Amino acid sequence: MVSFIVCLTVLIIGYFTYGKVAEKVYGPDERETPAVRINDGLDYVVMPKWKLFLIQLLNIAGLGPIFGALAGAEWGPAVFLWITLGTIFGGAVHDLGVGFMSMRHDGLSISELTGMYLGNIMKQVMRVFSVILLVMVGTVFAVGPAALIALLIGKQIDGDSIWTNTYFWLAVVLIYYFIATFVPIDKIIGNLYPVFGVCLIIMALGVSVGIFTHGYTIPEITLRSMHPAGTPIWPVMFVTVACGAISGFHATQSPLMARCCETEKEAHFVFYGAMVCEGIIALIWAAAGCAVYARTGGLMTGLFQIMNDQGQAGTVYDVCAKTMGGAGIVLAMIGVIACPITSGDTSFRAARLVIADWFKLDQDSYKVRLAVTLPLLTAGALISQLNYDVVWRYFSWSNQTLAMIALWTIAMYLYKNHRFYWMAVIPATFMSAVSVTYFCFAKECLGLSTAISYPVGIVVALIFLGIFLSKSVFGRKDDRLAA
Template sequence: MISFLLCLAILIGGYFVYGKIVDNTFGPDDRETPAVRINDGVDYVVMPQWKLFLVQLLNIAGLGPIFGALQGALWGPVVFLWITFGTIFAGGVHDYFSGMMSERNDGGSIAEITGKYLGPVMQNVMRVFSVVLLIMVGTVFAVGPAGLIVTLCKNNGMSGVLATTLFWLIIILVYYFIATFISIDAVIGKIYPIFGICLIIMAVGVIFGIFTNPAYTIPEIWEHFGSMHPSGTPIWSFMFITVACGAISGFHSTQSPLMARCMKSEKQGHFVFYGAMVCEGIIALIWAAAGCSLYEITGGLNTGLAAALAEGQSAAIYDVCSKTMGGVGIALAMIGVVVCPITSGDTAFRSARLTLADWFKIDQDSYANRLKLCIPVLGVGAFLGIGNALGFINYTVIWRYFSWTNQTLAMIVLWAASMYLFQEKKNYWITAVPATFMSAVSATYFILAPECLGSLLNSKTAEGATIYNTAVAYPVGVIFAIAMLAIFLHATKKRTAKNA
């Protein structure tokens, strides 16, 4: 428990100390923000700071810091270190600069921002990449909650159309269309703060339940510093990919521009962007602690947690909440596993619309222009979702690539932020160091993961356990990271010489 409390204190302190260093490095000023200058009553709308924070938190969080943290807890309390220091030095930096660079560029989407600082080739890659990723996220966060609602209906004796996935999927997609089409403060700005508070209350309830029940003990990092993963999966770099939203996640960079278009002052960035990421890190730390403390450890391995997760991530959330909070926890768990994914899905589709609008230079202040983008974006999502519900489309395999692409996106955004800081003659190492680190993470995972090159390079034991080819993956990861840093430094020298 001591190591958990230390990590919690470091996270909170990180917001006030390192977060302020990041803020001062960027240098917010009193210039007129896009929300004030462009204000179109749809996407550019001034909202109060407390609402910006809660909407941003739910945009970037949803169930991400819960699912990822529980999966990360399979490695044991060592995951606390990644959540803590990843949030402070990587995730908070990534979210802050993705939001504030958008703020300085008329609230532009991350694809346009990346293109401005890394060139037109990367801009086009990021445009396609972002739209595909966002539609994929939105679709999965429609199908998943629909299935959960059906399960709840059947468990309560309901039948007929109310107990079909297709019915609830259509309902969710209709909501997505409304939330994507109308003003951001009409639906998202009103209901997101409520569910953001629910997400925080759920985390507080979980840790309170652990502290007040003598049967639960949070293990110490120094007593279990090695891997406790039952499958023997290496900590590097699987844990760093698995725990994404609770430490650093590229998906956040697609969401930050939504709030960059709603800020009254640049000086709100520290609280809204860096602060929301620290809050998400705290939520992830709590759920990782729950995963490490509530379940049986056999032979130094988290076998009990593995068994709970085998029943499904939503079932594991339900189990944690019921064990720590009883009936109230069950109610909060139901809100969490159904509502939180939906609130990530609607902003994913909204971000896809805005990315396309920036790409094709289509103003979004008229109903007709918004329909031109809402209909195809939601149409593709509906086709994939309904096709999956009817059984003739299976994108499960494609979705397995999300973890890697998510962290690769974070890597690219950090390199773009580094170039921005270089051009502004500011300390670019604050972003270049985590960018280099995430380059190593992304490359190593690509070599090791079964869904990537691991299927060719890894081997199996006679019992069927995977032997990971770390002898190849680890050096490749380091070499790739060094190469990316060298390319960046070479680019800065070329620009310096060009401007001389």
């Protein structure tokens, strides 16, 4: 329990200390933001700072810090360290960096920003990569809630019914996605999503209080893997947790709010703050996973078993029932159902904007928005028919790979603007090692042994670092920008 409280405290302190350092590195000033300068009434709309924070939190969170943290808890309380340090030094720096860069460049999406700072080849890679990731995220955040709704209704009525059919609710969610993706950002997202953002926070608080009031004990941190299947901590846990520590998906979401910030000085609260809040939510759910379920021989056998038997949705329901019960479980289920749906629709919205930036499409035209939105949702519907666990694993790896690329983009931006680029270089190098090692090791990728995967991941990460240094610090100096 002491470890949990210490990590929680470090996250909060990190926002006020390292977060302020990061803000000074980027150097916000009084220049007009895209929301003020462009303001098209569709995607560029000024909104209050508190709304932006709650919408950003909802956009980047969804099921991520819940499903990912519970899955990460299978390795035991070692996951607390990754959530805490990954959030402060990786995820929050990543989200703030992309959000700030987007504000400085007319609200451009991460793929276009990558092209500006890492070259045209990387821009094309990121365009394709980010659209595929966004469609996968939207699909994952549709299937999960649909399964939860069917599960809840199934517990209330006997026999088969359309109301207990996951595919029926999946269709309902996709129809909602179409509406929310299509309309101006301040109509549904700006008015409704702050409510669900509050719900997500209250749900996490309810689970945390329930852990203590129901007599559960949160184990102390150990660096030993407690995964019953013997899966190594490195690199799998670092990929599995994803949104609870650092997530490339956030790089696709931050530009949405960058188009709605009234001043650059809102960036610390909106981007760094929302990521720290998500880290706290992930820490609470990881603690619940470690505390609620039995351990056998020092291994997380209880959590491992329920995750295999009931899936992630069933595990969330079980945690809520055991920590809150009654009215609490109703609130929790609303949050777990609504929050991922809202992240899903902003995923498809971001995909629409990436394609619009890519092909220079005028989004004022209903016909153009329709022509882009329908194929994206159709692709999501097709992907939803694949095995959920497989889609989640590919999403997790592509997610962290996108984070790696985004961090290298931020590093180059900071270098060219005479800023402290090592703030991004260090996590970029680390995430390069994570992504490459996982790609070599995971059975759904190359399936190589740890004896091969580990050194390859480290060597490739160092090569990436060498390339960055050769192109920037040790390269030409005349392409650096004014601070």
